[in-house]
Amino acid sequence: MAITNCSLVGVSLAQRLHAPNLAVAQQVKGQKGWVWLSNLRFPFAPNQPPADSTELPFYTEEIFYLQQAGKLNVLMGPAQLDRTGNMNISAIGDWKKPAAVLALARGVPDNTTNGKRVFYVVNNHSKRVFVEEVDFVCGYGWGPLRREGTIRYGGPEKVFTNLGIMGFEQSIGRIRLESVHTGISVEQVVENTGFELVMPDPVPETAAPTDEELRLIREVIDPLGMRRLDFLKGDAYKEAMKEISAGITH
DSSP: OOOSHHHHHHHHHHHHHTOTTOOEEEEOTTSSSEEEEOSOOSOOOTTOOOGGGEEEEEOHHHHHHHHHTTOOEEEEOOSEEOTTOOEEOSEESOTTSOSEEOSOSTTHHHHHHHOSEEEEEESSOSTTTBOSSOSSOSBOOSSHHHHTTSSOSOOEEEEEESSEEEEEETTTTEEEEEEEOTTOOHHHHHHTOSSOOBOOSSOOBOOOOOHHHHHIIIIIIOTTOGGGGGGOOHHHHHHHHHHHHHTOOO
16 A cells, blocks of 8 residues: 555556565455556556556455465554554544544554554654654554553554654554655754654664666656655645646656
8 A cells, every 4th residue: 555656656666676476455446346457557547547557457355365365564654653653644633523534544543453563654743743652552563462462463664754764663653764765864863753753873874765766666666756746735736747748768
């Protein structure tokens, strides 16, 4: 379940370089059920992937079979994430009278208790996302129920943000800062996180992409730069959409 442009670009890169048997489950506009996708490339409209990337169609029930068999990896974007990895995409504020209603829990409870590997992607690393305590627990992190073995599967493994990469100190149920991206300081991560992070000393820099990875992203997978839309708003977003519509490459 990859829900951002960057997520899909990353999955497509992995398919080409490291995981040729990895397939993406995607709903397709105008069709019942889902399809498996491989070797994705941009641009394409939501739920309208390129025909040459589309493989076998399947029904929703098969998602649950794969999940129960431990073969489903999940990429999700949380609205809130707390220090133990509890995740919220349902509502912000008091549940009885929320300030904002979001996507509701959807399949997140199943994903984080039965999935094989769970990864979170955060485009804007801020205290609005990384909170002391989520307003509603949609996905369960590394709290007592998981540490004591009551919940055995589906725990989050990594959090990828625009500032760095985080993992989980599973024995104590805490998020751990694993690296910061080039040009980002540890102080920036701390200032934009609403709780104390476990971190190594020193915190390493995220490994830079290789020349081949950059070539594939820029020339094959996403030559028009759809991935940048994940980080833009307002006039900047509109301008980027104009460039993409005109076929201007990035």
